Amino acid sequence: MRTIVFPFALLAVIAVSIGTALEPWFQAWAGNRQSGSLLQTALGDGRKLFAKHFYTKADVYFHNGYYPTIYDNAADFKEAHMAGDVHQPGEEEALENFLGKPKDWLDAFGRHFYPSRHTHLGDSGCGHSCCQRARENGDHAHFEEHDQHVHEEGDHPTVGGGAERELLPWLRLSAELDPERVETYVVASFWLRSKLGRVDDAEQFLREGLRANPGDPEILFELGRIYYESRQEPVRARNVWEIALKRWGEREAGKPEPNTLVYGGILNNLANVEREQNDYPKAIHYYKLLKQVSPNQEKIQDWIQYLETNGPPLRVGIRQLY
Amino acid sequence: MNPVTNPLLSTALPEAGPVGPVRQAQGGPSHQAHDRSRSRSWNTISAVASVVLKELYRRKDFYVLFVLTALLTLLMGSVSLFSQDAAVRATREICLALIWISSLVIVVTATARQIPTEREQRTLFPLLAKPVSRSEFVLGKFAGCWSSAGLCLLVFYVFFAVIAGAQEHEWPLANYFQLLTLHWFMLGIVCALTLLGSLIFAAPSSNNTITLVVTTGILLMARHLNKVAMKMAEPWQSVVSALYFVLPHLEFYDARDLVIHNFGLVRWGFWALALVYAVVWMALFLTSACWLFRRRAIH
Numbered sequence: 001m002r003t004i005v006f007p008f009a010l011l012a013v014i015a016v017s018i019g020t021a022l023e024p025w026f027q028a029w030a031g032n033r034q035s036g037s038l039l040q041t042a043l044g045d046g047r048k049l050f051a052k053h054f055y056t057k058a059d060v061y062f063h064n065g066y067y068p069t070i071y072d073n074a075a076d077f078k079e080a081h082m083a084g085d086v087h088q089p090g091e092e093e094a095l096e097n098f099l100g101k102p103k104d105w106l107d108a109f110g111r112h113f114y115p116s117r118h119t120h121l122g123d124s125g126c127g128h129s130c131c132q133r134a135r136e137n138g139d140h141a142h143f144e145e146h147d148q149h150v151h152e153e154g155d156h157p158t159v160g161g162g163a164e165r166e167l168l169p170w171l172r173l174s175a176e177l178d179p180e181r182v183e184t185y186v187v188a189s190f191w192l193r194s195k196l197g198r199v200d201d202a203e204q205f206l207r208e209g210l211r212a213n214p215g216d217p218e219i220l221f222e223l224g225r226i227y228y229e230s231r232q233e234p235v236r237a238r239n240v241w242e243i244a245l246k247r248w249g250e251r252e253a254g255k256p257e258p259n260t261l262v263y264g265g266i267l268n269n270l271a272n273v274e275r276e277q278n279d280y281p282k283a284i285h286y287y288k289l290l291k292q293v294s295p296n297q298e299k300i301q302d303w304i305q306y307l308e309t310n311g312p313p314l315r316v317g318i319r320q321l322y
Numbered sequence: 323m324n325p326v327t328n329p330l331l332s333t334a335l336p337e338a339g340p341v342g343p344v345r346q347a348q349g350g351p352s353h354q355a356h357d358r359s360r361s362r363s364w365n366t367i368s369a370v371a372s373v374v375l376k377e378l379y380r381r382k383d384f385y386v387l388f389v390l391t392a393l394l395t396l397l398m399g400s401v402s403l404f405s406q407d408a409a410v411r412a413t414r415e416i417c418l419a420l421i422w423i424s425s426l427v428i429v430v431t432a433t434a435r436q437i438p439t440e441r442e443q444r445t446l447f448p449l450l451a452k453p454v455s456r457s458e459f460v461l462g463k464f465a466g467c468w469s470s471a472g473l474c475l476l477v478f479y480v481f482f483a484v485i486a487g488a489q490e491h492e493w494p495l496a497n498y499f500q501l502l503t504l505h506w507f508m509l510g511i512v513c514a515l516t517l518l519g520s521l522i523f524a525a526p527s528s529n530n531t532i533t534l535v536v537t538t539g540i541l542l543m544a545r546h547l548n549k550v551a552m553k554m555a556e557p558w559q560s561v562v563s564a565l566y567f568v569l570p571h572l573e574f575y576d577a578r579d580l581v582i583h584n585f586g587l588v589r590w591g592f593w594a595l596a597l598v599y600a601v602v603w604m605a606l607f608l609t610s611a612c613w614l615f616r617r618r619a620i621h
Contacts, residue, residue, distance in 0.1 A: 061411060061583075064583040064585070065580075065583040069546065071546035071549045071550060072546075072549070103548050104567075106566070106567065106571060107545075107548065109574070109592065109595070109596075110545060110571065110573065110574055112589060112592040113504070113574050113576065113577045113580070113592075114573075114576070114577065114579050114580065115579050115580065115583055115585060166409045166411045169401075169409045169412040170412070
């Protein structure tokens with residue numbers, strides 16, 4: 001019995017000693033995966049490879065499954081346009097019909113078994129699947145299932161009607177896999193704020209993005225929009241946008257091809273806020289900066305002249321000049 | 323020596339068992355004898371099929387895969403994102419993907435082991451010594467595997483419908499019915515292909531691997547082969563184009579996206595046509611399997 005216990009105790013002591021010696025080194029090691037995130041622990045930096053896939057998956061959902069594969073001619077198909085404005089139904093749909101006419105009878109027959117028409121999430125006007133099926137059947141008003149469906153209050157917000165929530169799991173997963181991908185936070189926040197009315201969630205998600213990407217101007221710009229458009233707090237929004245402008249200058253100004261889209265957006269919103277706050281000199285200053293990068297230089301010049309010549313403030317609606 | 327088990331004799335006497343009564347009736351066209359023979363054939367096929375069906379619920383494969391599918395789906399369904407209800411479509415997509423993977427694995431592995439196991443355990447010899455022809459044996463195995471697949475799918479899709487219904491409070495049963503039947507007939511083609519493979523490949527493991535690779539390849543690639551062919555130079559363009567028309571287009575039966583993204587029903591005419599297309603391919607593979615099995619030495 002003693003002969004068994006002695007080597008066992010010796011091995012245990014050696015194991016504990018080595019463990020104690022290695023622990024500080026492991027904690028300081030750059031390759032240490034202990035971050036509290038299961039995905040990071042399991043996949044390491046390899047997880048970033050999947051982040052793009054899940055971001056694209058969200059775009060696939062935005063198109064209700066109608067999405068080009070690597071074999072399709074997708075030149076006209078605006079990839080990931082869930083990030084931008086949605087065009088009017090039918091306006092550019094024909095251009096984005098990457099499938100084209102059926103190439104043979106097998107192709108024609110096969111199209112009955114997968115989404116082969118360009119639609120968008122929430123096109124039916126309501127997130128309920130019965131509405132979408134009704135729309136698909138082309139008889140929205142008389143589709144029996146839809147007629148029996150009673151919409152609750154709040155089912156039909158301004159656009160979309162809550163179907164956009166279907167994008168969120170993939171965007172959340174993409175952010176988990178690659179926290180440094182800024183676009184994911186901005187797009188998710190846009191849908192949460194504008195289509196789902198979940199302003200708190202949008203702000204919280206953007207703050208998560210800021211923790212992973214401190215001082216990122218794009219996230220700060222979106223955060224400012226939440227304060228300005230959703231919370232009606234222009235002063236707070238102005239402060240955030242001013243920081244965004246400063247950070248943009250630090251990061252992008254020196255680049256050969258800076259991201260002027262974000263820059264223009266920040267300046268446009270800052271000019272609008274200052275104009276509303278009757279601080280005309282500042283508004284003119286921002287408009288002059290905006291004029292340098294905006295394609296609508298004439299309109300901006302009109303605004304500058306108007307602010308320089310007109311005395312009493314005129315509260316006008318905010319226009320996107322960039 | 324049993325003439326059925328002897329490949330040399332069996333080519334000359336392919337339908338040893340059940341042709342007895344038919345042969346007796348060859349002196350004159352007797353409908354009664356013909357009907358009796360058909361009825362007996364059907365009984366034989368049913369008997370073989372019922373053994374396969376019993377094997378399904380004795381083995382643990384289905385239960386393990388079903389529990390795994392249920393667990394992962396429930397886990398996904400219970401995840402709440404951004405302080406709101408879980409997204410429905412993502413749950414549906416994951417559940418259906420798991421159902422497709424599970425059903426493919428169950429069907430291919432179950433079918434691939436049928437004939438080799440009978441041969442290894444030497445139960446094939448007494449079976450064929452009875453009035454069971456080789457064709458009936460193959461058809462019985464196919465019927466058993468395909469009905470097992472149907473049974474599995476029924477359980478899987480009931481679970482899917484319950485989960486989807488619980489989340490969305492809707493029951494588009496016609497859509498689910500179409501999805502289930504298309505899936506089942508697709509598995510019928512895979513089942514027949516695997517059965518044919520089990521007569522060509524030496525071991526069930528190689529048959530499993532090859533059939534799964536081919537099936538997955540067809541599901542992922544077959545739809546795009548014509549586009550790929552257009553970008554190729556001759557003679558590969560003609561080869562790939564020919565492949566495109568010759569392959570069984572299993573992707574027709576993958577209507578998951580229509581259900582996930584709440585599209586309407588597939589037109590019933592096209593749905594029926596797809597089922598006919600599947601039956602033709604099943605018949606093709608099964609005829610080849612029967613022909614091959616009749617000509618093959620079984621030991």
